[in-house]
Amino acid sequence: MHRDLHAEWSDMAPCDAHMHLYAGKTFEWNLDSVNGYMGWYGVERAALLALPAETGDWWRDDGSNLRCLGVKAVLNAKNPAKRVYALAGLQLGDGATTGPAEGLADQARRALAMGFDGFKSLIGKPGLRKRVGIPLDDPVFDPFFDVMEQSGKPFIMHIGDPAIFWDLENAPESAKRNGWTYDSSFPTLEQVWTESENILRKHPGLKTTFAHAYFKSEDPDDVERLLSTYPNLGLDMAPGWEMHIGFTRFHDRWHDLFERFRDRFYFATDTCNSFGDPFMCPQSDEGWSASSDLSAYEGKFNWAYDQTRNALELKGGEFEVNADDVLHHFRPLDLSDEAREAVMRGNFIRRFGADPAPIDRDLAQDETRRLLAMLEKGIPEGTSPAAHEASLAIARRWAAAPVWPC
Numbered sequence: 001m002h003r004d005l006h007a008e009w010s011d012m013a014p015c016d017a018h019m020h021l022y023a024g025k026t027f028e029w030n031l032d033s034v035n036g037y038m039g040w041y042g043v044e045r046a047a048l049l050a051l052p053a054e055t056g057d058w059w060r061d062d063g064s065n066l067r068c069l070g071v072k073a074v075l076n077a078k079n080p081a082k083r084v085y086a087l088a089g090l091q092l093g094d095g096a097t098t099g100p101a102e103g104l105a106d107q108a109r110r111a112l113a114m115g116f117d118g119f120k121s122l123i124g125k126p127g128l129r130k131r132v133g134i135p136l137d138d139p140v141f142d143p144f145f146d147v148m149e150q151s152g153k154p155f156i157m158h159i160g161d162p163a164i165f166w167d168l169e170n171a172p173e174s175a176k177r178n179g180w181t182y183d184s185s186f187p188t189l190e191q192v193w194t195e196s197e198n199i200l201r202k203h204p205g206l207k208t209t210f211a212h213a214y215f216k217s218e219d220p221d222d223v224e225r226l227l228s229t230y231p232n233l234g235l236d237m238a239p240g241w242e243m244h245i246g247f248t249r250f251h252d253r254w255h256d257l258f259e260r261f262r263d264r265f266y267f268a269t270d271t272c273n274s275f276g277d278p279f280m281c282p283q284s285d286e287g288w289s290a291s292s293d294l295s296a297y298e299g300k301f302n303w304a305y306d307q308t309r310n311a312l313e314l315k316g317g318e319f320e321v322n323a324d325d326v327l328h329h330f331r332p333l334d335l336s337d338e339a340r341e342a343v344m345r346g347n348f349i350r351r352f353g354a355d356p357a358p359i360d361r362d363l364a365q366d367e368t369r370r371l372l373a374m375l376e377k378g379i380p381e382g383t384s385p386a387a388h389e390a391s392l393a394i395a396r397r398w399a400a401a402p403v404w405p406c
Helices: 027-041 064-078 101-114 126-132 139-151 173-177 189-202 211-215 220-229 243-249 251-260 302-313 337-352 361-375 385-400
Strands: 015-019 045-049 083-089 119-124 155-159 208-210 234-236 319-323 326-330
Touching (some): 015 027, 015 337, 027 064, 045 064, 045 337, 064 361, 083 101, 101 361, 119 126, 119 189, 139 189, 155 211, 189 208, 189 220, 208 211, 211 220, 211 243, 220 251, 302 319, 361 385
Parallel strands (some): 015 045, 045 083, 083 119, 119 155, 155 208, 208 234
16 A cells, blocks of 8 residues: 555545546546545545536536446445545536526535535636636525535535736746636636635535635635634645645644644545646546556555645655646644544544435436436537537436446
8 A cells, every 4th residue: 555655654544535536537447546546545535526517628527426426336335445425516507607596506405315425616716717707605606505504515615726826927837738827807816715705604504615725825814714713614635736835834823723723624635537747637647547456556646645645644854745847845734643633534524424425326317317318419518529428428328227326
């Protein structure tokens, strides 16, 4: 196992609160990939976050929810000792419109009833926020948030991006390459922060986690204000690497925040078969294939996993992160054993549950047929032909299965 190579780490098996699947591979490939990642890296529980609406040139992946729920069902049936959770994503209408408010709420009801463990939203990412064209706190979303608040299920939201992505001259090359730089036509970071905090005000019972430490690692004072004000708010530690700049620059403040609010932070990697790319899942796997040989996973997911674990596990010294061909040196958080256990494992179990929600196969089958009927009408606006074919394939497969989806 990977952690056998790190004598400085504890034997604790972490729970990963933020993973994705890769739309460009077969269902079996994703099964092997998740199983191999969890096995080689010693991950006890993992949350798969669906992304039916993304931010690139082709922004729709209508099969994303079904893919995550299917991987959850198959892997949990094969190996109950490794618990896989699935969080649905909101499916937007053609042209990235939201549709009627009650329709969004109904999506939440259907997803939770069929066995999803919560929801993930990417609408706070600037590109998708611009495409949707309405504020995150618009009343159209209120019925959806009401359903989630009443359910008590976790809701994970991506809000903003690193501040430097709005600096067109100095933004990292990887951000420029991926189309993640923002001019005045995009909402500002301050704007989406304001909108997202309004959601917390309107829905105080919503079990919200802001991903990537809310891109506020350079402002621990405001993080302290937020955590003090909103008792159901959590932050996950999914990289970008730039998060550790703030953790290191304000080391003592962050150490104190992690100790004081130890029940509000989550181990997370954003693992999505990224093979070391610090900002996105690449469109090529460079010839690598998911394998039943777990040692084949060494080096494939280290970039995200190691930096998150080093920040939590190491006592003193420093750790290195290579990003954009620059070697960065960061300080670990120097946490107590109690805080480390909470962040790496305990908080996940308390928020997501000790066991994944059971899947209602009949409802899942109904949802599959509903999706298939929509996809067979033609390629929805914003969908690439390849993504449409992949979504069709999985929907046809599950719709035809006598026992869904195993």
